[in-house]
Amino acid sequence: MTNITVNGKPHQVDADPNMPLLWVIRDVIGLTGTKYGCGVAQCGACVIHLNGDAVRSCVTKLSRAEGQHIVTIEGLSANNDHPAQLAWNEEQVPQCGYCHSGQIMSAAVLLRDNPNPTDADIDAGMAGNICRCGTYQRIRKAIHLAAELQRKGAASK
Amino acid sequence: MKHQNQTHTRARVSIKTLAVVGILLIMTGFMAFTFDNGGKHNNDPVSSPVAVKKDSAASVKAFKQVYMVLMSARCMNCHPSGDIPLQGDDSHLHTMSPRRGIDGKGVYAMKCSNCHQAANTPGLHTPPGNPNWHLPPAGMRMVFQGRTPHQLAKQLIDPKRNGNKDLKKLIAHADDGLVMAAWNPGEGRSLPPMSHDAFKKAWITWLTTGAYAPKGK
Numbered sequence: 561m562t563n564i565t566v567n568g569k570p571h572q573v574d575a576d577p578n579m580p581l582l583w584v585i586r587d588v589i590g591l592t593g594t595k596y597g598c599g600v601a602q603c604g605a606c607v608i609h610l611n612g613d614a615v616r617s618c619v620t621k622l623s624r625a626e627g628q629h630i631v632t633i634e635g636l637s638a639n640n641d642h643p644a645q646l647a648w649n650e651e652q653v654p655q656c657g658y659c660h661s662g663q664i665m666s667a668a669v670l671l672r673d674n675p676n677p678t679d680a681d682i683d684a685g686m687a688g689n690i691c692r693c694g695t696y697q698r699i700r701k702a703i704h705l706a707a708e709l710q711r712k713g714a715a716s717k
Numbered sequence: 718m719k720h721q722n723q724t725h726t727r728a729r730v731s732i733k734t735l736a737v738v739g740i741l742l743i744m745t746g747f748m749a750f751t752f753d754n755g756g757k758h759n760n761d762p763v764s765s766p767v768a769v770k771k772d773s774a775a776s777v778k779a780f781k782q783v784y785m786v787l788m789s790a791r792c793m794n795c796h797p798s799g800d801i802p803l804q805g806d807d808s809h810l811h812t813m814s815p816r817r818g819i820d821g822k823g824v825y826a827m828k829c830s831n832c833h834q835a836a837n838t839p840g841l842h843t844p845p846g847n848p849n850w851h852l853p854p855a856g857m858r859m860v861f862q863g864r865t866p867h868q869l870a871k872q873l874i875d876p877k878r879n880g881n882k883d884l885k886k887l888i889a890h891a892d893d894g895l896v897m898a899a900w901n902p903g904e905g906r907s908l909p910p911m912s913h914d915a916f917k918k919a920w921i922t923w924l925t926t927g928a929y930a931p932k933g934k
Contacts, residue, residue: 600843601832602812614826619838666826673825685825688813688832 564625566591567635577623581615582606584622585632593633593661597690604689607662608632614669633661636668643713644668647706655693663689667703676707767884769925776926782911782919784866784931789909791899795852796861802852803862806907821854837903845903849895853880870923870930887924891917 562573566589573584585591585608594617597605601616608617609631610624636642644667647653654660663686670677670685677685682703691699786792794803800817801810818824823831833850837843853859857880861869872878873887882890890896891913900913909916923929 600840601838602842607826607831613828613831615831619832619834619844621834624834669826681825684814684816685827688815688827 562622562626564622564628564630566630567632573622575622577621577626579622580618581608581610581620581622581625581630582617584625585617585630591632591634595658595661597659597662602690603659603662604666605659605662607665607689609665609669612669612672614666631665633665636665642668643706643709644671644702646709647702650705651698651702653695653698653702655691655695659689659691659693663691663699667699667706670703671706671710675710677703767888767925769884769927771927773927773929776923776929777931779919779922779926780866780870780929780931783916783923784869786899786909786911786916786919787861787869788864789899790907791902791909792896793861795895796859797852798860798862800855808862817852817855817858819855821852823851837901839904841905843903845898845906847895847898851895865933866931867933870928874924874928884924884928888921891920 562575562577564571564573564584566585571589573588575584575588582594582596585594586596594608595605596618597603599618601619604616606616606618607614609615610620611628637645642664644664648660648664653663666686666689670682674681674685679700682700686699686703787796790803790806790808794805794808797803799810801814802817803809804811813827815827815829816824818828823829829850829852832844834844834846835848836846838846857878859872859878859880864872876882879887897913899909902908911919
């Protein structure tokens with residue numbers, strides 16, 4: 561049994577410790593918002609937060625998560641109202657949408673570590689998330705908007 | 718009265734003598750303890766002084782071997798001239814352009830350990846692994862790419878450019894976990910051009926014969 565916490569909820573997982581975390585999250589726990597893309601950490605579709613780091617769950621073994629805290633796209637905010645989620649909606653970023661849970665999870669780490677990112681910062685932070693539809697310009701625009709929303713949110717608190 | 722005074726004087730002398738002898742004994746004991754510890758210290762191979770026997774010809778010859786290894790993809794790929802690591806046997810820029818970051822461990826959502834696990838991920842084109850995967854930090858970039866043998870040799874022994882390593886630390890670095898990872902690179906990646914044992918022998922020979930830099934610029 562491996563003990564992990566996913567989106568604040570503790571789970572005892574009866575699975576091979578070598579099983580990719582992505583399999584555990586999708587097939588064992590049943591949270592399917594995180595997507596399988598390449599399976600070799602090349603595309604970013606499977607990004608989740610492991611203790612706040614944007615790890616790629618397709619190559620991260622369950623054993624690495626023992627006793628750790630995982631956040632998936634379903635747990636990023638209580639009401640789908642993380643600034644990145646709001647900005648993604650506002651800018652109508654997705655086309656097919658498959659990569660965007662990974663995109664948003666990476667953007668959330670960028671916005672946490674750098675609340676006012678430049679275009680260069682966005683390029684550096686998001687370079688590992690590939691979008692086959694080529695929505696990169698809208699992603700960049702949405703991250704700038706999310707930064708603005710985040711600042712306004714912080715100011716209103 | 719005179720006899721009484723003499724007795725007092727003798728008593729004072731003997732007390733003084735006793736005190737001096739006592740202090741000497743305590744000091745001797747303390748020194749013996751210190752030297753004993755020092756002796757043990759000297760038997761520790763890590764802290765023993767490194768014997769250097771200068772031999773410029775042997776040193777330069779050994780460095781040629783060292784240079785071959787350090788400039789191989791397995792070593793140079795993480796010692797790039799820019800802030801993006803290199804990748805593959807042809808040392809191309811790492812796909813996705815991960816950046817060095819201040820601590821050498823990446824930036825934002827692009828931290829090395831987000832993909833590189835504690836061990837190699839099985840399969841071709843998967844991330845190789847190590848618990849300490851990183852580039853040299855921004856403040857001590859330790860570039861190998863593009864360095865001539867002369868430049869690299871000078872850099873390697875300069876504490877201001879080698880991560881503050883003295884001779885002992887340089888020798889120990891041959892067995893560093895991340896250095897050793899070069900000989901366990903994961904599927905589909907070539908090994909350095911000689912065994913780790915042969916590299917270590919050349920490395921130590923170079924350092925203990927004077928760490929001479931080959932001639933040139």
